[in-house]
Amino acid sequence: xxxxxxxxxxxxxxxxxxxxxxxxxxxxxxxxxxxxxxxxxxxxxxxxxxxxxxxxxxxxxxxxxxxxxxxxxxxxxxxxxxxxxxxxxxxxxxxxxxxxxxxxxxxxxxxxxxxxxxxx
Amino acid sequence: xxxxxxxxxxxxxxxxxxxxxxxxxxxxxxxxxxxxxxxxxxxxxxxxxxxxxxxxxxxxxxxxxxxxxxxxxxxxxxxxxxxxxxxxxxxxxxxxxxxxxxxxxxxxxxxxxx
Numbered sequence: 263x264x265x266x267x268x269x270x271x272x273x274x275x276x277x278x279x280x281x282x283x284x285x286x287x288x289x290x291x292x293x294x295x296x297x298x299x300x301x302x303x304x305x306x307x308x309x310x311x312x313x314x315x316x317x318x319x320x321x322x323x324x325x326x327x328x329x330x331x332x333x334x335x336x337x338x339x340x341x342x343x344x345x346x347x348x349x350x351x352x353x354x355x356x357x358x359x360x361x362x363x364x365x366x367x368x369x370x371x372x373x374x375x376x377x378x379x380x381x382x
Numbered sequence: 383x384x385x386x387x388x389x390x391x392x393x394x395x396x397x398x399x400x401x402x403x404x405x406x407x408x409x410x411x412x413x414x415x416x417x418x419x420x421x422x423x424x425x426x427x428x429x430x431x432x433x434x435x436x437x438x439x440x441x442x443x444x445x446x447x448x449x450x451x452x453x454x455x456x457x458x459x460x461x462x463x464x465x466x467x468x469x470x471x472x473x474x475x476x477x478x479x480x481x482x483x484x485x486x487x488x489x490x491x492x493x494x495x496x
Contacts, residue, residue: 352425369477
């Protein structure tokens with residue numbers, strides 16, 4: 263496997279279900295991200311992990327619970343979702359995450375193929 | 383706050399011709415990066431090209447080039463010699479050097495006609 267992989271690619275779940283999305287990066291990166299892409303809305307950043315520590319939580323409802331057990335794996339645990347949570351969920355990784363702004367460059371983020379989630 | 387604007391929701395381009403996708407941005411940061419991503423119907427966001435705010439030369443990657451005009455705050459993508467496989471959504475994004483958070487534009491859908 264190369265790059266960033268995500269499983270499952272498609273998921274249909276009821277509002278009372280509990281499911282998890284998985285992301286794995288094979289790039290040796292230290293930062294991982296979850297994004298949500300809804301129809302007709304720009305891509306929204308949800309969470310950022312740097313060296314397995316959560317460094318950003320963009321006011322995401324608690325029914326979304328991320329987990330980063332190591333720098334290669336990122337999970338998004340889902341429970342009691344709403345139909346408006348139906349979207350494409352994209353995972354990304356980058357070499358680093360600079361919170362202090364000590365670099366002039368912005369690390370490129372590489373994305374996985376996404377999980378298309380439908381909540382019934 | 384950062385903002386990215388892509389004014390072209392969709393466009394057609396003839397195969398083998400060049401196409402320019404517009405992107406303007408707004409930021410008060412001195413250090414930032416500008417990215418273009420391609421998203422085919424399969425959903426994956428594919429990185430195309432990057433331009434740092436301090437780069438004096440326009441970035442180029444194969445058939446992709448970024449027309450960076452800092453004073454105008456624009457970062458247009460030029461795709462030369464369009465191919466049928468270029469049909470996709472194209473997103474312009476901006477990231478701060480501090481924090482690495484990306485702000486995306488609304489995207490432009492490109493359809494290449496044979």
